[in-house]
Amino acid sequence: MRKARLIFAILLALLGGAACRRRTPPPQAAPVPVRFTLAAVGDLLLHQDVQRAAETAGGFHPLWAPVAERLAQADLAFGNLEVPLAPRTGAASRPFVFNAPARLAPDLKASGFQVLATANNHAYDQGTAGMLETLDHLAQSGLAAVGSGPSREAAEAPLLLERRGLRIAFFARTETLNQGGNGAPTGPWVALLDLERTGAAITAVRPSVDLVVVSLHWGDEYALAPAPRQMKAAEALVAAGADLILGHHPHVLQPLRWVEAGGRKGAVAFSLGNFISNQDRTYRPGQDEAALGDNRDGALLWATFRKGPGRSAALESVDLVPLWTLNNWPDRAAGRTPARDIRVSPLDQVAEVNAIRRHRLETVLEGRWSLR
16 A cells, blocks of 8 residues: 555656646746948038939939939938038029939938938028028928937937937037138037037937947048047047947048047947039049049948847947949039939949959058958
């Protein structure tokens, strides 16, 4: 009898253990880190001939269609809008004083752009009314503007966005303004690069966001290297909390570098060059000196951020895709008068200039196509 009881007890123990094992939940897979991608280009300079090319092409989107395909793949796409959209309140565009049609806004939206910097030296080309009209057209097309607004407070405030669960703060500043500049702080305003104020604004928002991106319209036109004041500004803003600085204004490419300051590390694209323009239109690849085509070089920046569970986001890598602006002006100089054709393409898709421009870019960019 005792033997039977012992066997029964053993069976109960085995069955109980099996039940316990069945009730134990299976181990959960480790959370997958979130990756967020940001694409950025430099100056959108909508010269009169660029607008004529858009009229021929049936819109602005065809002028950069191959690049738009890449912009659409990013979680967030940025560009510097260096032209007012003020058909109601402004005058016709003329040399060095720009204006563009309202249809540019929906075309940019359809091309994948989501955020546009409006803090640059051409912001007031059509006066304060033109600057405010520009903001209206962008908002109506679902585009976010950063760096200008109806007051200083609005212009200097961060643009707060959320993508893939990451909170992003965008700032935009310019070193210079044309056409008279700002008036009273309570009226329309374009944010200027004041290091003390900008640094304080970044520090204030830093604890509540995962990453900080700063657009800077700065530097010296046509200079291939950043000025000492740019290095000083970059260090100050990275120390304040900036993760990525997107530079433009020189109209040529400048180096891409890591900057370490204040115990932090950030990536700085000192100048992304022109995205589209009519500059250096007379340059003939293979016939003229390579340096004469620098204004037609640009870059698509591709930044990848990574956020693990319970951690803040970190900038994982930054890559540059060289761009080239095709321009049929030499045909006109040769006595032919075709319709204006100005288009932007990844450099690797332009066989006739690829080797020439890559060699030039290796020098300008110090051989740095990526930061990892």
